[in-house]
Amino acid sequence: MGKLLLKSVSTIDGKEVDILVTGNRISRISEHNAQEADRMGADRILDCRGKVAVPGFINMHTHTAMTMMRGVCEDEYLQNWLNIVWAIESRLSDEIIYWGTKLAILEMFKTGTTCFLDMYWRVPAAVRASEEMGIRAFHTYNFLDNFDAETIARQQRECIALFEESKKWPERVKMGVSVHSDYTVSEENLVWAKNFARENGLVYTSHLAETAAETHEDEVKFGMTPAQHFDKLGLLDERTILAHGVWLTPSDVKMLGERGVTVVHNINSNLKLSSGYKFKYCELRDAGVNVCLGTDGAASSNNLDMREAMKTMSLVQKAWREDPTVLPLCRLMEVATSNGARALGIDAGCIEEGSLADIALVDKRSEAFVPDFNFLGNFIFSANSSCFDTLIVDGNVVMENRKVAGEDEILENANRLLKETIKK
Ligand SMILES: [Zn+2]
The missing domain is CATH 3.20.20.140 (Metal-dependent hydrolases)
Structure with missing residues (x-):
């Protein structure tokens, strides 16, 4: 089973942790420790400094x-x-x-x-x-x-x-x-x-x-x-x-x-x-x-x-x-x-050990998150959804740096069908 490590990521309440995903589940959440993170044997490591993990x-x-x-x-x-x-x-x-x-x-x-x-x-x-x-x-x-x-x-x-x-x-x-x-x-x-x-x-x-x-x-x-x-x-x-x-x-x-x-x-x-x-x-x-x-x-x-x-x-x-x-x-x-x-009836919707790895990473490096009195207040009331940087579903990274595989093809085909069929 593949192992993905979210290294040095913030929780909603401001703790800095390492989140290990094994297969499609969160297998471990521990206080961030650089040496220990290196020993987790992850196949892939995402450096998550400046990002907050929220449930998808x-x-x-x-x-x-x-x-x-x-x-x-x-x-x-x-x-x-x-x-x-x-x-x-x-x-x-x-x-x-x-x-x-x-x-x-x-x-x-x-x-x-x-x-x-x-x-x-x-x-x-x-x-x-x-x-x-x-x-x-x-x-x-x-x-x-x-x-x-x-x-x-x-x-x-x-x-x-x-x-x-x-x-x-x-x-x-x-x-x-x-x-x-x-x-x-x-x-x-x-x-x-x-x-x-x-x-x-x-x-x-x-x-x-x-x-x-x-x-x-x-x-x-x-x-x-x-x-x-x-x-x-x-x-x-x-x-x-x-x-x-x-x-x-x-x-x-x-x-x-x-x-x-x-x-x-x-x-x-x-x-x-x-x-x-x-x-x-x-x-x-x-x-x-x-x-x-x-x-x-x-x-x-x-x-x-x-x-x-x-x-x-x-x-x-x-x-x-x-x-x-x-x-x-x-x-x-x-x-x-x-x-x-x-x-x-699924084990998702929260970030805890054992639950399905459906995680969104929010990039806090923007004016909407400064000052940082209350993360959820900034996230819900100040930011817009361009704050989502990375998305993990079922243990797989489906968006990284706001890029999704095949997005140009999707827009082209949707526009083509609009002209050919919907607007007819
Ligand atoms: Zn409806």
């Missing part, structure tokens, strides 16, 4: 290849936005998904993300992109049947076939199951997909309570909130991950806590589409819900930058609650890292 971000809700629709529809309501997006999606090809996913992963690497949970189409093409670029990924088979009987049956067959295929994927890339929402997916498939996920130990994810209109529609149609509807169908447990949850009622929050679900906040997307911003972070956390962070797709949030999402989440929580103490920086980091790992 886990983006818990995105639609990766929507990077190809970045900026496609500005200043519109969600429904108009969806109509434009769905029209383009009817022309998607494997090639667009492949290069769009690579474009997304390139952006994630540059902004410190080492793992993501994806909800999108043509999964094998996206998986190929994740495999080749070396990111940790959960790609979900996505149900969206519009209540059509033929589509309902076809999607079940496709999900089973994908699961068979997923057995050949590398350990780093896993399959999950997603349902778009209860306003686009039949009850039959909401339940079928959850049962399939349960039987095969897969995560299950959905959009839920994103807008007031959606919540109102469920009240008219089913006489209950979207969360109650999911609960009635038996869809909620520790392996269920709900994106948005902006419009949850106090009794929804209590019930979601009892079921032990995860809720993913996507603040930039919610703000931009005017879906709502009074996300009940404290109430959800106190009820026992695992709260995580996502960016949503680049067509709505325009980027996949988790550090920026953290900053917005913090500012908006402080603002609407009129309470600056509401979300301490170390808790905010957990929302963007270890909480996601917990939901996905």
Whole structure:
């Protein structure tokens, strides 16, 4: 097994340590000692003076290849936005998904993300992109049947076939199951997909309570909130991950806590589409819900930058609650890292011996980090994501000095496809 040594690297709380990575895990963290570091027998040594090791971000809700629709529809309501997006999606090809996913992963690497949970189409093409670029990924088979009987049956067959295929994927890339929402997916498939996920130990994810209109529609149609509807169908447990949850009622929050679900906040997307911003972070956390962070797709949030999402989440929580103490920086980091790992069932999201080596190195040599009263304060509020210098995923260096292998080719192909297909 290869050994990689991060020599003389700072921790978030300012200690200088040596971090040894053996294979894909962190095998040792010790106080920096030059002689001892030389004796560790590393195949590769990175001199990390001036850099801080932070856990790589886990983006818990995105639609990766929507990077190809970045900026496609500005200043519109969600429904108009969806109509434009769905029209383009009817022309998607494997090639667009492949290069769009690579474009997304390139952006994630540059902004410190080492793992993501994806909800999108043509999964094998996206998986190929994740495999080749070396990111940790959960790609979900996505149900969206519009209540059509033929589509309902076809999607079940496709999900089973994908699961068979997923057995050949590398350990780093896993399959999950997603349902778009209860306003686009039949009850039959909401339940079928959850049962399939349960039987095969897969995560299950959905959009839920994103807008007031959606919540109102469920009240008219089913006489209950979207969360109650999911609960009635038996869809909620520790392996269920709900994106948005902006419009949850106090009794929804209590019930979601009892079921032990995860809720993913996507603040930039919610703000931009005017879906709502009074996300009940404290109430959800106190009820026992695992709260995580996502960016949503680049067509709505325009980027996949988790550090920026953290900053917005913090500012908006402080603002609407009129309470600056509401979300301490170390808790905010957990929302963007270890909480996601917990939901996905992986040993990542923190830098400790035994955990997966998914590490971002932040270069402190810039004006944003001077003076150095509080590293996390500088990192989240002062810097921008160009502070990420090096990224390690599963023990492999996937970005060094902000360079990612093949990045020019990715930009060229994405631009070519934009002209050939998307803009047509
Ligand atoms: Zn979404």
